[in-house]
Amino acid sequence: MTEQSLPPLDLSQEFVEAATKSKAWPFEEARKLVKRIEKKGSDKPVLFETGYGPSGLPHIGTFGEVLRTTMVRTAFRLLTEDKIPTRLLCFSDDMDGMRKIPENVPDRAALEPYLQMPLTAVPNPFGGDFDSFAAHNNAMLRRFLDTFGFDYEFASATEYYKAGKFDDVLIPGDREVPEDHGRDAATLGAERQATIAVLPISPTSGRVLYVPMKDVNPKDGTITFADETGEEITVPVTGGKVKLQWKPDFGMRWAALDVDFEMFGKDHMTNAPIYDKICNILGGTAPEHFVYELFLDEKGEKISKSKGNGLTIDEWLTYAAPESLALYNFQKPKTAKKLYFDVIPKAVDEYYTFVQKYEQMPVEQKLQNPAWHIHSGNIPKIDMPVPFAMLLNLVSASNAENKDVLWAFISRYAPGVTASTHPELDALVGYAIRYFDDFVKPAKSFKVPDDVERTALEKLDETLAALPADADGAAIQDAVLDVARSIERYQDPSKKGPDGGPGVSVAWFSALYQLLLGQEKGPRFGSFVALYGIAETREMIRKALAGELTA
Incomplete structure (x- = not known):
């Protein structure tokens, strides 16, 4: 559990009424969730969930999922006048087997013996105090989420499986379930139709096994399979002895945790009915969904954690503040967008424009303004007399290599504006110098005048x-x-x-x-x-x- 807390909201009647009509996508999703909760009639906190696969370093798409879910959560809080408690659970699928070695890790050969091992059992290739690959990547994600100020709880699949938090749905007891209890070859894809939704962890090698089941005993909660040694072994499905294949894992988790809302990328869209079906079979009610488009790299290809293409969180933050990244995630989430360095300057300037216009807007427009969603209704007052694009050209013309050179121009242009009076602008000056040096300067080509x-x-x-x-x-x-x-x-x-x-x-x-x-x-x-x-x-x-x- 983080030490962050939910920011206060303006719950005046005009804001609440405007929220019921707002066309901003977080409010549209939140209104669907309000109807679900009214029908559900539960007094439990409304659970928002996001998923993360720590098979690679977290990228901006991962951050965006938490951010966008937080935006829907904030919209829900306003619609319900903050009278219904909510939780945000960031769930890491860190018990998955490492199916391939990421291209962006040091000493890839050293990880080859750990293929198919749970990610929490793969050594950390980056060094430091983390005892596994998953622990390192989970920490990278949490570090940024904490820096940005998200209110969330972090959950590890390995810890949840071992602690028995899924036992009630893994062992059906008297609940009526299909004979195979989760076996559904039609949902697994051609390459896995000989396997079962339940994947045992080999007691010999520790690997996650994709093997046919010799026997499935739903009443006793056990499975029998042939281990890698050829020995026939029976193990309970509890205590972290098995995990579910990723499709049934989605639905099982929704049922076990009583998830109310989860968004996921377009690549999951065709499987969503399967997730829902499994959740309902296991006694749960499938959550509300929001399907977003995937980010693309500079070549128009899907961003992959294992390839390391596209931007990382740290790379964006080298050249711009996190609020600009939040804006880029807020805008048109159902439209595929390129996520590369050249989108940063526009996002930066648009963010400050939205912030500066906020106070003069009527309430209904305020709830449409991305700044309201980025800052959960608590918009800072920022005066930005020089836009980022202008600073980049000032760096170019002046050949500035440090802030002092740029501030000499800025202070002359806007008397009284200094680094101490305008810290946001001072930070932007530093970002501009770095961005120019790395991306603008190498591409400069002066034309010879005719x-x-x-x-x-x-x-x-x-x-x-x-x-x-x-x-x-x-x-x-x-x-x-x-x-x-x-x-x-x-x-x-x-x-x-x-x-x-x-x-x-x-x-x-x-x-x-x-x-x-x-x-x-x-x-x-x-x-x-x-x-x-x-x-x-x-x-x-x-x-x-x-x-x-x-x-």
């Missing part, structure tokens, strides 16, 4: 020179647009300028970014010049004309 571009840059330089040194971003942007309107290449007849003539094509700004910053996209150019400085921008133009940037 004759038209040289003329345009010269006119831009003259225009900037005529502006006052303290011109704001809007005035500078207008001046930059005026330069483009006089050059045919950058005119856009589909747009209207202030004098009724053609407007400005996006090709103008694309050219500026490629010529001056070595990239194809950038922030609002006038705002950037206001931050970076007119004199500094003119020096950058001089270098571009002299060929010093391409050199």
Whole structure:
């Protein structure tokens, strides 16, 4: 059990009423759960569950499952005016056999003797104080969940099996069950139709065995099978002597723990009816489900813990705060999205935009705002005068290697704003330097200006020179647009300028970014010049004309 506690909610009538109509997906799921609990009529705490397979290091999808479930839990609390107790159980399937060795662990050969061993019996390849591979990976998950402040309980499959918490459903007693008590070859897939849903742990080797059963005795709660030595062995299904194959394990766990809500990825969708059926057969009531789309890596492939593709939690947090990661998980959970480094800047800036707009919104929009769900209704007050995208371009233009260089520009642009008055911005400055060094800088490629571009840059330089040194971003942007309107290449007849003539094509700004910053996209150019400085921008133009940037 963690030491976190549930944050207080605004339970005013206007918030509760707005929650009953909100179209935000957590409220839509929570309303389904309210109906379930009303029908169930139980006074037990409502149990939310998430699952984690520690066969590899936890990735952002794992974190996202806990986060999204927490969002539904918070929505449920508001809908019920926080009168019904709730629990969140993060369950680790750490008794699974290690079917293959992950590609992202040190000394993979050292783990080969432990194939098919329960993950809690596989040595920890990462070193440190953890006594098993599963213990290390479980700790990695818990560390981040604790850092983010989730209220949850952690559960280990190995501990639950050995402690007998599943015994009541593993041994049916007088309950009417199918003759094979969990044997359902049709649910196991072609490659396992010769096995049974109950997987014994070999008393000889300790491996999880996929072997046919010689006998299944539901009344006594025992199974008989041929061990790896060929010896016929009878063991109880209790005390951690066996585990269930993953499909029946889902349903068994729901029945044993009386789970009310669990979400899972789209790859489980076709099996959900099987999970539900097994849960109901074992005396439980299948929980409410929410099926989300899977994250993809930069190549559009499914993220895999064993492959280590995509982003890890620590990698995202190297370049951005966890709230931006939470936003990315909140948005369109039923749409497949690429999860790679290039999505970070947009997520960062969108997060701060949602936070800053929150106070001015009516209640119904507040409950639609991702910030409400990310912060469980307790939205911080954050002033972010410079967006992340702008900081990245400031790093690029100034060649800054430390925060002091950037703060010199920021303090001039926004007097009174310092690292101490704006700690969130100070953190963002550090993130920007790291992100630029690792991802932007290696890809920079400055364009050599052609004759038209040289003329345009010269006119831009003259225009900037005529502006006052303290011109704001809007005035500078207008001046930059005026330069483009006089050059045919950058005119856009589909747009209207202030004098009724053609407007400005996006090709103008694309050219500026490629010529001056070595990239194809950038922030609002006038705002950037206001931050970076007119004199500094003119020096950058001089270098571009002299060929010093391409050199």
